[in-house]
Amino acid sequence: MNLNEYIRSGILEEYCLxxxxxxxxxxxxxxxxxxxxxxxxxxxxxxxxxxxxxVHAVPPPERLKQNVIDGLEKEKKPxxxxxSLLLPIAAAVAILVLSGMSFMFxxxxxxxxxxxxxxxxxxxxxxxxxxxxxxxxESLQTKYGLLKDVRTHHVQMQxxxxxxxxxxxxxxxxxxxxxxxxxVNLPSPPQGHAYQVWADVNGHHHNMGLxxxxxxxPDSSFLHPLPYIEDSRGFVITLEKQGGSxxxxxxxxxxxxxx
Numbered sequence: 001m002n003l004n005e006y007i008r009s010g011i012l013e014e015y016c017l018x019x020x021x022x023x024x025x026x027x028x029x030x031x032x033x034x035x036x037x038x039x040x041x042x043x044x045x046x047x048x049x050x051x052x053x054x055v056h057a058v059p060p061p062e063r064l065k066q067n068v069i070d071g072l073e074k075e076k077k078p079x080x081x082x083x084s085l086l087l088p089i090a091a092a093v094a095i096l097v098l099s100g101m102s103f104m105f106x107x108x109x110x111x112x113x114x115x116x117x118x119x120x121x122x123x124x125x126x127x128x129x130x131x132x133x134x135x136x137x138e139s140l141q142t143k144y145g146l147l148k149d150v151r152t153h154h155v156q157m158q159x160x161x162x163x164x165x166x167x168x169x170x171x172x173x174x175x176x177x178x179x180x181x182x183x184v185n186l187p188s189p190p191q192g193h194a195y196q197v198w199a200d201v202n203g204h205h206h207n208m209g210l211x212x213x214x215x216x217x218p219d220s221s222f223l224h225p226l227p228y229i230e231d232s233r234g235f236v237i238t239l240e241k242q243g244g245s246x247x248x249x250x251x252x253x254x255x256x257x258x259x
Contacts (some may be wrong), residue, residue: 006031007041013116016046038057150176157235163187166255170235171223180223181211186237186255188213193239197226198248200234201259205248211237234258 014020015028032039147153152173159166167184181197189195197208208226237255238248 003035003037007038010116010120012038012042012045015042017112019113023200037123051258060214063103088131124164146171146173146178147182149173149175152178153259155235155257155259157237157255159185159255160253161256162239162252168255168257170226170257172228172232172259177228179208179226179228181226182223183211183213186211189239192242194242195237195254196240196244196248198238199229200236201229201231205236207246208230208235210240210244222235228249234259 011020011024015025020028027044032042063107076220152171155170157168157170163186166186168186169182169184171178171180171182173179186195195211195213197211198205199208206229208229211224235257236248237252238245238250239252239254240249
C-alpha cells in the first residue's frame with residue numbers, strides 16, 4: 001500500500017467527520033494502528049476539526065432561561081402547582097437544548113465539509129498549475145538547448161515588397177530533426193487570411209503549416225514549432241486564405257530565406 005496516496009485520498013478526513021461506514025472505520029483504525037505516519041496524520045486531522053468546531057460553536061440564546069422564568073412568574077400558582085409544572089418544563093428545556101446542540105453539530109459538520117471540499121479544490125488547482133509550469137519549463141529547456149546547439153542553423157528570413165520590415169528566423173537542426181520559427185516582425189494578416197510556411201526542396205514547395213499569430217507574440221520571443229522536412233534548401237511565408245492552400249501563392253510572398 002502507498003501510504004502517502006492513502007493519506008491524500010480523503011478517507012482520514014471523512015473518518016474524523018464521522019462520514020465513513022463501519023467497514024471503513026475498521027479499515028482506518030487497523031491501518032492507523034499498524035502505520036505510525038497514518039496514525040499521526042489521523043490525530044492531527046481529528047484535533048484540527050475538533051478545534052475548528054470549538055471555535056465556531058454557537059452557544060444557546062441567553063434569553064432562553066429568562067423566557068422560562070418569566071413564564072413561571074406569569075402563572076402565579078402555589079408552590080405545589082409550580083413543582084408539578086417543573087418536570088415538563090425541564091423536559092421541554094432539555095429537548096430545546098438537545099435540539100440546539102444537534103443543529104449546531106450538524107451546522108458545524110456541514111461547514112467543515114464545505115471547507116474541506118474548498119481546500120481539496122485549491123490543492124487540485126495548485127497541482128494542475130504546478131504541472132503546467134513544469135511542462136512549460138521543460139519546453140523552454142528544449143528550445144533553449146536547440147538555440148545553443150552548434151548544429152542548429154539560424155536562417156534569416158527577410159521581408160518582400162509586401163512587407164519590407166518583416167523579419168523571421170528559422171532555427172533548423174538536421175541532427176535532431178527540429179524546426180522552429182521565430183517571428184521577429186510580421187504584420188497581422190487581414191481578416192479571413194493566414195500566413196503559411198513552405199519549405200523549398202529542389203525547387204518544389206512543401207507545406208509546413210499555418211502560423212498561429214495569436215500565440216506568436218513577437219515580444220515574448222515565441223518559437224513556433226514546425227515539421228522538419230528533409231533536404232530543405234530554403235523557406236518562404238505566403239499570405240493565404242484562412243485554412244491554408246495546397247500550393248503557395250507566390251504573388252503574396254511576404255518573407256523568404258535560404259539555408
